[in-house]
Amino acid sequence: MSILTSQSADRIDRLWEALADADAVIIGAGAGLSASAGFVYDGERFRRYFADFEEKYHFRDMYSGGFYPFSSPEEYWAYWSRYIYINRYTDAPKPVYQDLYRLVKDKDYFVLTTNVDHCFQKAGFDKRRLFYTQGDYGLFQCSAPCHRKTYDNESQVLQMLKHQADGKIPTRLIPRCPVCGKPMSMNLRSDNTFVEDEGWHLAAKRYGEFLERHKDRKVLFLELGTGMNTPGIIKFPFWRMVHDWHNAVYACINLREAFAPDEIREKSICINDDIGTILKQNNAPLSGGF
Structure with a gap:
């Protein structure tokens, strides 16, 4: 069970405010998100x-x-x-992906993920707003x-x-x-035999176009459960774009692994807690406001 300090409660409030204020949400999801949903491998x-x-x-x-x-x-x-x-x-045993979908379904969103378990689509996310970089x-x-x-x-x-x-x-x-x-x-994607098929390339193109359309808008980069195994796919590009984009905010929820570099610290919200626990604290769709 999560025990919230006043500092973490303040960060959670800032997260909801950033979500409500954003013109677009770009979700970067790693294995920690599925682990929070109960897809553990041990x-x-x-x-x-x-x-x-x-x-x-x-x-x-x-x-x-x-x-x-x-x-x-x-x-x-x-x-x-x-x-x-x-x-x-x-x-997945827990409805973490469904809780995430309820929070962003009425926003202009896109998902970049290294997960290969199809949980986003099963939760209702639009396939055309998903880029599975590492396969399926x-x-x-x-x-x-x-x-x-x-x-x-x-x-x-x-x-x-x-x-x-x-x-x-x-x-x-x-x-x-x-x-x-x-x-x-x-x-x-485990070696150089990985096939990037037509669907993979179309998703990559849609993601690039989404970034281009929103680079001057208020964008929340929401990183969930992404560690340092493949930081060049989600984490490092997110940090770079938040640094370069004037109206971007970086938020990271990751149990014991949420952090941001000093260069974007003032534009960052880092919450070291279980993702599902945090998402449960706001189950109302964003269109209702905060």
Whole structure:
């Protein structure tokens, strides 16, 4: 449970004022947002779905399992089909994304995110206002890749789940590229084989156009749960734009990791707390004012 000091309460008030005053809101979202919504990759949630893998392979969280050198593609896809299903095709345990959507749905907003779990769209966010820079658990691509296209994987994942046994899927269910026949892989940015398909480039274009249209307006850059793993995607560009744009404000909510450089300190609101806890404190749509 969050314990608010007078200082943090003042920052929260400033956040609501900045939201209400903004002509546009640019959300930058990282893994901490989904963690706040209950999509955690270790502990009880990991053991609930992967106790058999933990016992056999001795890794202790989903993330580590994603890098495990399984001895066969049948084992690999047994693990990954389960991983994809629970982190992409099930709902997050807590309504954090829904609370965020209620706050911004009547504003002119855009979302830049490194998350790949589809939570924004499931909460109601407009797909045309989203840029998933790092891919999507719900997409396969050729592992080579021999062409620049991605494929929805829900039906294949469900088949792998249905038919796996003893930590393996049937060989016939191993996904293969429809063009060259090589194994498929997830559309996740982990190396230089990541496919930036047509949808990725259209989203990048829309994001760039949104920035260009609003650079002289009152803009709130709202960073949620973004750490220092890939700061060049969200955090550093946000800091630079807030510094350069006369009417921009930077707000960051991140449990124990909210901070801003001295150059933009006067234009920043940093709240070290759980994102879901903070968002719950204002569930009224912004159109009602404050």
